[in-house]
Amino acid sequence: MNDRQAADVASPNRTKEVIRKHGFTLKKSLGQNFLTDANILHKIAASAGLDSAKGVLEIGPGIGALTQQLAKAAGKVVAVEIDGRLLPILEETLAPYPHVSVVHGDVLKIDLDALWREHFSGCSKVSVVANLPYYVTTPIIMKLLDRKLPLEYIVVMIQREVAERMSAKPGGKEYGSLSIAVQYYAETEIVAIVPPTVFIPQPNVDSAVIRLKLREAPPVHVEDEALFFDVVHACFAQRRKTISNNLLAGLFDKASKPAMEAILADCGIDPSRRGETLAIDEYARLSNAILAYRRQSR
Ligand code: SAM
Numbered sequence: 440m441n442d443r444q445a446a447d448v449a450s451p452n453r454t455k456e457v458i459r460k461h462g463f464t465l466k467k468s469l470g471q472n473f474l475t476d477a478n479i480l481h482k483i484a485a486s487a488g489l490d491s492a493k494g495v496l497e498i499g500p501g502i503g504a505l506t507q508q509l510a511k512a513a514g515k516v517v518a519v520e521i522d523g524r525l526l527p528i529l530e531e532t533l534a535p536y537p538h539v540s541v542v543h544g545d546v547l548k549i550d551l552d553a554l555w556r557e558h559f560s561g562c563s564k565v566s567v568v569a570n571l572p573y574y575v576t577t578p579i580i581m582k583l584l585d586r587k588l589p590l591e592y593i594v595v596m597i598q599r600e601v602a603e604r605m606s607a608k609p610g611g612k613e614y615g616s617l618s619i620a621v622q623y624y625a626e627t628e629i630v631a632i633v634p635p636t637v638f639i640p641q642p643n644v645d646s647a648v649i650r651l652k653l654r655e656a657p658p659v660h661v662e663d664e665a666l667f668f669d670v671v672h673a674c675f676a677q678r679r680k681t682i683s684n685n686l687l688a689g690l691f692d693k694a695s696k697p698a699m700e701a702i703l704a705d706c707g708i709d710p711s712r713r714g715e716t717l718a719i720d721e722y723a724r725l726s727n728a729i730l731a732y733r734r735q736s737r
């Protein structure tokens with residue numbers, strides 16, 4: 440098989456042919472919606488700024504349509520696939536690319552630090568590029584972000600609605616704890632909106648390609664990250680409640696209400712505001728002040 444034939448995996452006919460030839464049945468429970476549009480695959484691969492010195496981790500290669508594009512652009516590709524039935528297919532579609540390694544496993548369980556050491560030590564930079572299985576989008580992205588892996592970009596196809604929540608700014612209904620968690624680690628950009636028609640089988644929702652550019656340092660100074668995320672989660676626990684009521688339900692008790700009010704006043708945050716109106720720097724200020732209060736009242 441040469442490069443041209445391999446690239447043809449990214450067409451509806453070739454995808455159907457590969458699936459038929461191997462007697463493969465798609466599993467909805469594994470989020471198996473295969474991309475069949477060459478233009479979108481090129482756009483995803485191009486968004487990661489790859490070159491022959493860089494490495495890519497792909498999650499869920501399926502039959503290898505995106506993997507082939509990544510292999511053409513990067514010096515090393517590691518593709519983690521949970522479904523063992525796809526391995527013989529990948530062996531065939533990826534045969535022209537010896538610098539691609541397929542790892543059979545669940546990305547949520549795999550030891551990513553070990554995978555890095557084994558495969559990426561010679562790469563100048565590494566990115567994650569994937570058409571993600573939609574049933575585990577958020578856990579996968581949060582695992583990649585909070586392990587603080589040395590990543591350049593995460594470029595992923597996900598549900599449009601989730602991409603909009605990840606990139607939302609304060610004030611709107613999409614803005615929530617996911618927006619803050621993602622934006623704490625990365626700058627976000629929606630690169631493309633993708634209709635269901637380019638997948639086999641078609642999902643029920645629109646999709647989007649989102650690019651996360653990992654930050655070298657968080658955009659705000661946070662003294663205790665676990666507490667920062669606890670404060671964010673508490674403030675969004677009931678979206679229609681004020682932050683004062685949410686904080687009282689989650690992090691303070693009645694006896695410490697005056698202290699909480701003093702903290703909010705010190706931070707210049709009106710207690711009657713809702714969680715969705717607070718910017719990330721206000722959450723940082725608030726969590727640092729709560730930490731100082733806890734230390735001093737110990
Ligand atoms: N990359 C292919 C494409 O673009 O056509 C397939 C994408 S499909 C949306 C998602 C892929 O992720 C499937 O191949 C599925 O078997 C795989 N997958 C699902 N859950 C996974 C997990 N936890 N770890 C690794 N791969 C997984």
